[in-house]
Amino acid sequence: MGKSRLEGKVALITGGARGMGASEAALFADEGASVVVSDLRVDAGEETARRVSPDGSVCRFVRHDVTSEDDWVATVAFVLDTFGRIDILVNNAGIFEGGTVLDTTLEAYRRTIDINQVGVFLGMKSVAPLMVAQKSGSIVNISSVAGMAGTPGFLAYGASKWAVRGMTKGVARELAPYGVRVNSIHPGIIDTPMLAAFDDAGVRELVRQRIPVGYEAEPVHVARLALYLASDDSSYSTGSEFIVDGGWSA
Numbered sequence: 219m220g221k222s223r224l225e226g227k228v229a230l231i232t233g234g235a236r237g238m239g240a241s242e243a244a245l246f247a248d249e250g251a252s253v254v255v256s257d258l259r260v261d262a263g264e265e266t267a268r269r270v271s272p273d274g275s276v277c278r279f280v281r282h283d284v285t286s287e288d289d290w291v292a293t294v295a296f297v298l299d300t301f302g303r304i305d306i307l308v309n310n311a312g313i314f315e316g317g318t319v320l321d322t323t324l325e326a327y328r329r330t331i332d333i334n335q336v337g338v339f340l341g342m343k344s345v346a347p348l349m350v351a352q353k354s355g356s357i358v359n360i361s362s363v364a365g366m367a368g369t370p371g372f373l374a375y376g377a378s379k380w381a382v383r384g385m386t387k388g389v390a391r392e393l394a395p396y397g398v399r400v401n402s403i404h405p406g407i408i409d410t411p412m413l414a415a416f417d418d419a420g421v422r423e424l425v426r427q428r429i430p431v432g433y434e435a436e437p438v439h440v441a442r443l444a445l446y447l448a449s450d451d452s453s454y455s456t457g458s459e460f461i462v463d464g465g466w467s468a
């Protein structure tokens with residue numbers, strides 16, 4: 219039986235085909251929201267939407283490249299056509315490519331910035347006019363603990379996630395007078411397909427040993443925080459960073 223913390227609200231979750239975004243889609247729908255999941259991965263995205271809502275009544279998928287302004291226009295139009303409004307945007311799509319200042323190419327740096335940073339900018343820019351007009355809305359930007367401290371080997375990724383944290387604060391102050399809230403989430407080590415990047419180097423066990431609670435998070439640990447920030451339960455929070463990392467950065 220579903221609960222109702224997001225009753226009547228409509229959410230757009232980018233990069234939601236799998237990983238944390240897919241978990242957020244399921245949790246949000248269970249709490250009464252109508253959800254559009256967007257991603258570049260069409261098969262996985264459609265499967266996720268079907269799993270959440272077999273008849274498509276509360277969850278739909280749309281193909282969407284977050285680096286494309288045209289795609290944002292089309293995606294927002296799809297959400298409005300399908301569910302009539304947008305109350306929540308989770309800017310979740312992202313990539314991880316490791317590299318230090320010594321070995322990161324300009325091309326790789328720009329790729330990460332384009333998806334992880336420009337994608338978040340375009341997302342906020344695309345929904346802000348609607349949210350300002352309706353005088354309500356919650357934008358949840360997914361940063362990282364790599365956006366809280368310097369992380370060796372995370373040059374481009376860290377830069378993109380610090381930018382997300384910074385943009386969140388600036389935009390939160392810009393939109394606060396209109397009833398629109400913007401917060402960032404900073405996950406630690408979460409067990410999603412992205413984490414496979416660490417398997418090759420065999421560092422995963424080493425990483426696990428550094429997590430005070432002793433285990434990686436499941437995507438739902440992050441989804442529950444996203445739910446809180448998306449819902450009116452967090453109505454007095456804006457421009458803040460919320461860490462969910464099992465004590466990693468304590």
Ligand code: NDP
Nearest residue numbers: 233237238258283284310311312362405407408410411412
């Ligand atoms: P996943 O790789 O599991 O999911 C992210 C999804 O976004 C993938 O389906 C990915 O597709 C998609 N995506 C990539 N580029 C684009 C694009 N240009 N447009 C639309 N979709 C795109 O990652 P997670 O669930 O682990 O990560 C979600 C967010 O959380 C990311 O922003 C990540 O940086 C952040 N994060 C993750 C942590 C972790 O430990 N997993 C820790 C801290 C933060 P594809 O697979 O084809 O790239």
